[in-house]
Amino acid sequence: MTDHTADAPDERVKDLSLSQRFLMRPEMxxxxxxxxxxxxxxxxxxxxxxxxxxxxxxxSVVSAQFAIIAVGACLLMIAGEFDLSVGSMIGFAGMVLxxxxxxxxxxxxxxxxxxxxxxxxxxAFNGFLVIKTKLPSFIxxxxxxxxxxxxxxxxxxxxxSKTILSGMKPxxxxxxxxxxxxxxxxxxxxxWMAEQGWIATFTRGTFEGQPVVSGVPALILWAIGLVIFxxxxxxxxxxxxxxxxxxGDAHAAEYAGIPVKRVKVLMFxxxxxxxxxxxxxxxxxxxxxxxxxxxxxxxxxxxxxxIGGALLTGGYGSVIGAGLGAIMxxxxxxxxxxxxxxxxxxxxxxxSLLLIAVITNTYIRRRIIGAGD
Amino acid sequence: xKTLFKAVAIAAVSTLGLGAGTVAxxxxxxxxxxxxxxxxxFWWNTIKNTLDQAESELGITVDVRNPxxxxxxxxxxxxxxxxAADYDGMIVTIGDYDALRDAITGAVDSGMPVxxxxxxxxxxxxxxxxxxxxxQPEFDAGKLGGERAKADGVSDFVCFNHQMGNIPLTDxxxxxxxxxxxxxxxxxxxxxxxxxxEAKNRAFAYLKANPDVEAILTLGPNGGDxxxxxxxxxxxxxxxYWASFELSDxxxxxxxxxxxxxxxxxxxxxQGYLAANLLTNYIRYGVRVPHHINSGPGxxxxxxxxxxxxxxxxxx
Numbered sequence: 001m002t003d004h005t006a007d008a009p010d011e012r013v014k015d016l017s018l019s020q021r022f023l024m025r026p027e028m029x030x031x032x033x034x035x036x037x038x039x040x041x042x043x044x045x046x047x048x049x050x051x052x053x054x055x056x057x058x059x060s061v062v063s064a065q066f067a068i069i070a071v072g073a074c075l076l077m078i079a080g081e082f083d084l085s086v087g088s089m090i091g092f093a094g095m096v097l098x099x100x101x102x103x104x105x106x107x108x109x110x111x112x113x114x115x116x117x118x119x120x121x122x123x124a125f126n127g128f129l130v131i132k133t134k135l136p137s138f139i140x141x142x143x144x145x146x147x148x149x150x151x152x153x154x155x156x157x158x159x160x161s162k163t164i165l166s167g168m169k170p171x172x173x174x175x176x177x178x179x180x181x182x183x184x185x186x187x188x189x190x191x192w193m194a195e196q197g198w199i200a201t202f203t204r205g206t207f208e209g210q211p212v213v214s215g216v217p218a219l220i221l222w223a224i225g226l227v228i229f230x231x232x233x234x235x236x237x238x239x240x241x242x243x244x245x246x247x248g249d250a251h252a253a254e255y256a257g258i259p260v261k262r263v264k265v266l267m268f269x270x271x272x273x274x275x276x277x278x279x280x281x282x283x284x285x286x287x288x289x290x291x292x293x294x295x296x297x298x299x300x301x302x303x304x305x306x307i308g309g310a311l312l313t314g315g316y317g318s319v320i321g322a323g324l325g326a327i328m329x330x331x332x333x334x335x336x337x338x339x340x341x342x343x344x345x346x347x348x349x350x351x352s353l354l355l356i357a358v359i360t361n362t363y364i365r366r367r368i369i370g371a372g373d
Numbered sequence: 374x375k376t377l378f379k380a381v382a383i384a385a386v387s388t389l390g391l392g393a394g395t396v397a398x399x400x401x402x403x404x405x406x407x408x409x410x411x412x413x414x415f416w417w418n419t420i421k422n423t424l425d426q427a428e429s430e431l432g433i434t435v436d437v438r439n440p441x442x443x444x445x446x447x448x449x450x451x452x453x454x455x456x457a458a459d460y461d462g463m464i465v466t467i468g469d470y471d472a473l474r475d476a477i478t479g480a481v482d483s484g485m486p487v488x489x490x491x492x493x494x495x496x497x498x499x500x501x502x503x504x505x506x507x508x509q510p511e512f513d514a515g516k517l518g519g520e521r522a523k524a525d526g527v528s529d530f531v532c533f534n535h536q537m538g539n540i541p542l543t544d545x546x547x548x549x550x551x552x553x554x555x556x557x558x559x560x561x562x563x564x565x566x567x568x569x570x571e572a573k574n575r576a577f578a579y580l581k582a583n584p585d586v587e588a589i590l591t592l593g594p595n596g597g598d599x600x601x602x603x604x605x606x607x608x609x610x611x612x613x614y615w616a617s618f619e620l621s622d623x624x625x626x627x628x629x630x631x632x633x634x635x636x637x638x639x640x641x642x643x644q645g646y647l648a649a650n651l652l653t654n655y656i657r658y659g660v661r662v663p664h665h666i667n668s669g670p671g672x673x674x675x676x677x678x679x680x681x682x683x684x685x686x687x688x689x
């Protein structure tokens with residue numbers, strides 16, 4: 001017998017304090033993490049230009065790259081599956097574009113479309129295999145990690161006898177579609193800000209007099225767009241509920257009439273789509289593709305998602321959290337560079353971050369949700 | 374039991390017969406080329422192209438083997454397998470001397486002619502009983518580079534490493550430091566990582582935080598291309614003394630416009646084609662070059678780039 005009295009409010013509609021509600025959110029951990037990491041580097045690295053306009057652009061681009069693949073990995077993980085072929089998919093998609101452009105002389109836009117069609121089709125195939133064979137996605141996509149990487153190398157060697165194709169920058173700049181991935185936006189804003197003296201200009205070299213940041217790289221806009229899209233899809237649509245349900249308890253979801261298989265296959269396709277965006281941005285910005293691109297990116301995507309508060313078992317997580325995880329990832333990686341710390345410590349830092357994130361997430365969820373498990 | 378003996382006898386006879394066949398025939402030797410890098414490493418593709426050339430010119434076959442993930446213990450297993458197989462000769466890199474010493478020595482002891490190439494030193498090659506070593510002594514190559522930079526007025530530098538943990542790459546940096554007359558490499562080596570966007574931004578961050586950097590050494594296109602991008606974004610291309618190892622298409626452009634001062638080429642053609650050629654001739658006629666061959670360093674500059682340009686990525 002507890003000390004509940006008759007006029008106590010119904011436990012099921014118990015009021016939660018603001019702080020409790022905040023702590024319950026999956027992205028809570030990563031949000032605090034980002035703040036802490038930013039304060040840390042503000043203290044130790046700000047005099048090295050890390051928080052100047054070009055410094056901010058610098059770590060934002062790295063964060064954006066992580067965010068793009070993290071959004072796909074996050075939705076897929078909430079739907080209860082993994083994709084370990086993300087990194088190989090990045091190499092594959094980039095090589096499809098490069099071979100079609102360099103070897104077959106097709107215009108960039110055709111190569112980009114071909115890369116998207118092939119990647120998304122392979123994503124669908126991945127999902128289809130997972131559904132049909134009922135094998136863990138870990139195994140199926142692990143197989144594709146090797147299949148795609150090997151295929152990419154084979155493809156590039158047999159057509160061009162090279163495994164790094166470069167020199168596509170002029171073609172990318174002249175194309176109508178490629179600048180969407182490799183260009184910069186809002187250039188006029190930055191020119192104007194430089195004229196007002198708000199941001200610095202180059203004082204030496206070939207760009208003397210031009211603003212140090214000339215625009216917002218497309219990579220960043222893609223990342224922001226994908227995070228907003230992902231979060232909206234997940235929290236504001238019926239499909240979002242289906243994703244949660246599919247990852248939470250697939251059987252229960254199926255009994256409730258949710259097309260679990262379709263949801264999962266679509267999420268595999270979306271993950272491949274994100275990997276392809278990553279590749280397109282990289283190839284069009286650098287003008288080169290390599291068969292070794294995207295190595296280990298699948299794990300970095302998963303790290304962002306986990307730091308962002310998602311559960312490895314599915315059914316719980318947040319796209320914004322994954323985005324924040326990506327920011328933390330990028331800030332730490334670049335911050336160590338600006339601060340001049342030994343760069344190999346980055347991996348130590350990252351691993352520790354991952355461990356702390358998972359431990360705090362699990363601890364707080366148990367405390368707040370109150371489940372005894 | 375009787376049938377078993379019979380089978381063994383037949384097998385033995387046919388093996389002997391085959392053996393006699395290969396000795397009698399002056400063509401069709403089967404060589405194996407084993408290297409240490411993973412499948413993703415683009416550099417070896419050039420080696421494969423030069424081996425194709427050797428195959429068609431000499432009428433031999435060369436099987437190329439490597440550990441798909443670059444694991445040197447697995448490479449040792451491959452060397453052992455190849456020694457047990459019916460190859461006529463072996464070309465092998467000394468990617469990791471300690472891990473490979475027993476396997477390569479074992480192959481030599483089993484009677485297989487072996488030429489070592491690329492990584493490793495001439496002393497290591499001799500200690501394992503190989504015929505010769507064809508490679509670029511990385512420390513010496515870096516040192517020559519450092520001496521050249523010193524002559525150009527450079528006194529300090531930073532080394533952008535795209536593959537930390539790869540010992541020959543570290544040797545290049547250390548050699549460069551010695552060539553410049555610095556007491557030690559110290560913290561001049563910076564980890565760029567393999568991803569181009571990250572590498573570019575790391576190079577950018579480093580140069581931003583250290584505006585007094587006088588010279589940069591990159592160790593291959595994986596670090597060179599992103600460094601070029603960072604230099605261009607900072608408006609410093611041409612303002613900082615930049616030297617490198619190896620070349621990519623973009624780096625050729627930089628070499629031409631002067632933002633890349635020079636690049637060291639280890640002429641891997643010799644490590645592929647020449648190794649196969651010398652080994653074949655040793656097997657066929659017993660002739661051998663009685664000393665080691667340094668395939669590099671060769672300096673690539675604005676002046677000699679014309680011919681190299683068309684061959685980058687295929688034969689150079």
